[in-house]
Amino acid sequence: MSDDLPEAARDRLHGGAFTSGLSVADLAACHAMGLEPIGLVQGFCAMQWGYGPARMGFGSGGGLGMGLATGLAPNVASGGYVQNYQCPHGMVSAEHRQWGQNYEQTWIEQSWHDGYAAASHRMLEEATTLGAHGVVGVVDSVASLVEVGVVEFHLLGTAVVVTGLERPASPWATSLAGQRLAKLFEAGYAPVSTIAVVSSVRVWASCMTEYFMGSGAGLWSAPADSVEIDQLVSARTRARQLVRERARSQLQGDELHGVDLRVNEREPGPGDIDIEVQLRGNRVRRARPADPLAFPRPAVSLS
């Protein structure tokens, strides 16, 4: 039994009845696979975003960043994706944006990663305490808590033991349960873990991006044709590449199935965009060579 768990939690986990988040159908499928549910396990973590450039001065609140208007490229956290866009017009006015920049908000990504990893670790710690082999039916939620800049990570799943198998050093985890998990095993895969990664890219619009994304593009003149907004395309493309690269880096030869890609964007001003991309999936391991099923017989149902 881990000493980190509160006494009440230890007492609850030692209770005589199992708890689970499984539906009746999923419970039946677990029994058919030789998995016995032993407890509903959870992990929580509330994280406050650290202080990055967005909080330290330039442009906070959605206005024009001072660095952008003065012609100086803003300093951003090092080590991440950065791309600069220079104004092609020269000095037009004090309000005219002479620089635009896409940059990766590494401090937000790190905080998100730390929060998710802590919640996941705590859930698995509860499962270990119960003597579980794995956790099935894992669901997570990431939501704002209490005040701006505080995010709650919550993971929940059902710890199971596998009849007749030695206990692993650390429990495996998967968001699959019931029939879907049974099909995974029958296909020769084994669950390893759930993976959740995030990328965060900030777009400080250049004068051209601001012009195209705002109403100004219609008021001053009507160009004869549409053009691609390069800065925005680059930022969005890079944000999606980053999460996929990050997920691949955690696979270590395994595969990631059932990927769920979610995009959240906030636009405080024309072209100024906060892009957050979250990627979740089930890391699975091929345990035996593929043994494909025969193609299912097509059926027409009469009702």
Add this chain to the structure above:
Amino acid sequence: MSTTPPRPHPVPEGLPAAVRQALAVAEPRHGAHAGLTSDLTIDETLILHSIAWAPRDLVVGLSVQSVPSVIWSWGSGEIELASRAHARAFAHAVARLHAEAVAVGAHGVVGVHVERRILSSHIEVELVGTAVAPIDARPLPDAQVFVSDLPARDFALLFVAGWRPVALAVGASFTYAPRRAVGAALRQQTQNVELTNYTEALYSARATAMERMQRAALDAHGAGIVDVTVTEGPLHFAAHAIGFTAWGTVVTPTPNARSIDPITTVSLDDTVSAFDVASLA
């Protein structure tokens, strides 16, 4: 330690043995598909395996095209600049998705989700799908790599029937619904009357968009288009502009095309007596 209730049924030997065998593998196999990502469900992965195909990687393509906001307000006929911007946004997004698929040696992309936003200042298109290929197959020439919004299940069924997807065909048209004369608007204010300017704009936009989509299918040497998605109606930011968009997967038969022979099934479930307690009263 918690206890579990007695098992209501004996554990079948086959499945638990497969579970134990799979969980006993401690190290990843560094095979051909190591490190792949896929948004397919386990069912979709299995059905792909049944036709000897497998996912290769999750691929993404997107584009944002500017549109001057004044074009939506006044005019007559088609808003050509908007239609062109929409076509370019799709074309660029498809090209980027296709390039990612080619880079991982895929033969095509299935289950492409289409996300679109049409705003007064710009048009956004994002495509996300899973690149797939026959197991252990070599890469195809780039031009033969297809993009399809058919789910993996439908792709497998198409494949078994001896057809193949060729490309994603898109057609769109944005058209002005001309304002009525002041006199006509006043006269019709209290009448139940068809607003022919909107009806005609819808028909016009529809004819142009469908023609463009079919032209795209012919250009791709397809025999037809399946699973067409249609969106139409006014735009929330422009009361006198109508948009009509259609997209679907271009398909063509292979020399092995044949009709499938489904079995007919009848469900014996009586859902009313099984689930509606009130019906038993």
